Amino acid sequence: MTASPNNQEIIAPSSDYQGYLLEPFGPIGIIAHTANEAFVRQVNDILYEKRLKRKNEHINPYVDSAGYLRKDYLIQSQIVRFTTGEGKVTLNQTVRGHDLFIITDVLSHQATFPIFSEAHRTSPDDHFRDLLRIIMAASGKARRINVIMPFLYEGRQDNRHARESLDCAAMLQQLYQLGVANLIIFDPHDPRIVNAVPLMGIEMPKSAFKAISTLIAVNPSLKIDRDSMMVVSPDESGIPRAIFYSSLMGAPLGVFYRHRDYSVSVEGEHPIKELRFLGEPIEGRDVLIIDDMINSGKTMINTATVMHENGAKDIYCIAPFGLFTNGIGAMQEAVEKGIIKQVLCTNLIYRKPELLNAPWFVDVNMTPFVARLIDAINVDESLGALINPSCKISDLLNQIRIGELFE
Incomplete structure (x- = not known):
């Protein structure tokens, strides 16, 4: 003044x-x-x-x-x-x-x-x-x-x-x-x-808020707490992304470390020699695998397979972009074997009709955003x-925890 x-x-x-x-x-x-x-x-x-x-x-x-x-x-x-x-x-x-x-x-x-x-x-x-x-x-x-x-x-x-x-x-x-x-x-x-x-x-x-709210909407019985769920990064480069989900959802974080052979390049990528998991025990927990994209689907499937073999309950794959460059056959097989339950990706990019029609695929609608x-x-x-939906996600999860979900 x-x-x-x-x-x-x-x-x-x-x-x-x-x-x-x-x-x-x-x-x-x-x-x-x-x-x-x-x-x-x-x-x-x-x-x-x-x-x-x-x-x-x-x-x-x-x-x-x-x-x-x-x-x-x-x-x-x-x-x-x-x-x-x-x-x-x-x-x-x-x-x-x-x-x-x-x-x-x-x-x-x-x-x-x-x-x-x-x-x-x-x-x-x-x-x-x-x-x-x-x-x-x-x-x-x-x-x-x-x-x-x-x-x-x-x-x-x-x-x-x-x-x-x-x-x-x-x-x-x-x-x-x-x-x-x-x-x-x-x-x-x-x-x-x-x-x-x-x-x-x-x-x-x-896209995290829409991904989480859609996951909850289609799976209303999903328990989101420290004892029932784990958030997993399929590689070391995705740790910050998984930490964001883990921190807001109050779930422990698990990380996969990929030991690559940098002397060889296959289709522009160095092959993985060994996959190691760092984190708490998985048995009996629902698992959210978080990545920035699903390219061929190989990384998600390999990660989910290890989780499944170690006693994970239901496994959900979440990524903003579902490319599926080699088709959906491998992912379909993983679902049929009971390894993966659902895959959630946004509608920000083109998705093939076969992907949209797959019963295990959930399309996250980003048009309002x-x-x-x-x-x-x-x-x-x-x-x-x-840009940073942290408060909206926290409010949504708090409403769920007290059993009162508002619009």
Whole structure:
């Protein structure tokens, strides 16, 4: 509080304000450049419902501003392929002055396009080049460009061994140089990738709250306490991720240590010579195996097998991204043998129909969360509580422990 020249007091604005009272940066525009348009349509519809409610309640003066409430926030775009495999992007609607959100799924591999009259399956490299084309088409017109890339392209190539390329750092710098203001990625392989572009806004929300709440919803009899459950990291690199779950759920932590043969490389990975477990006795406990992704499924299955052989009760595999690059056959077999009970992954990436139809697979719906992120970023709301869901998870588990689960 300060005094003005005419002795009138000037009251400093309160720091206790709600994000939805802030002024939008610009009208929202959403571009879905991958084949995952159903996901983006759901995000659009949820965002519309949120803003419609605010407009009906006239919750702030900005609800009447141009472009704040629209039935359709999607900006139509077209990717044209030449017969050589080269391409170009055309935006079919104006993006001038918009706060643009490009939602991309670099793992969406069901689409194909012809190269010299032969079908070519769209790869992550192709998707990334198309993303760059969209950014270049919108540059200088959109007021701000934000990219939502749930699975970080080249995120596993975050450091260098011997003469390897630094693909992740190069990719991030390229986005920054093209004018991307914010990059939103979920559960990255290593959060230290932000050091590659210290001047670009990178947000890394967790899928943990939705994973835990979904697990509880589909398994209401699951006991979450120190004596009934254990959280396990399948490798040493995933320990911080497992600690997050373990600490909030009050369950002991177990860790697998992988002794690798670094003199050999098979399909880009060094084979595991020995698997060692560090932790409390497993017998009679439900086990949550936490990882950042299920690639082929081999790591999850090997880990679960050791747990099962040591007397674990029910085993649940939780990962934000279920890639299943070699199909679901091995996981199906593990379920049929009673080794694994359920697998929970988000809908942030493309999932094959065979995976979605598997009775042991649980799809964790992240569309409300993505819509909430877009809504918050558009008004430059603080994202702290959204990025780190610790309080929400603690509240949820406390409600369960006292037997009163509220919405």
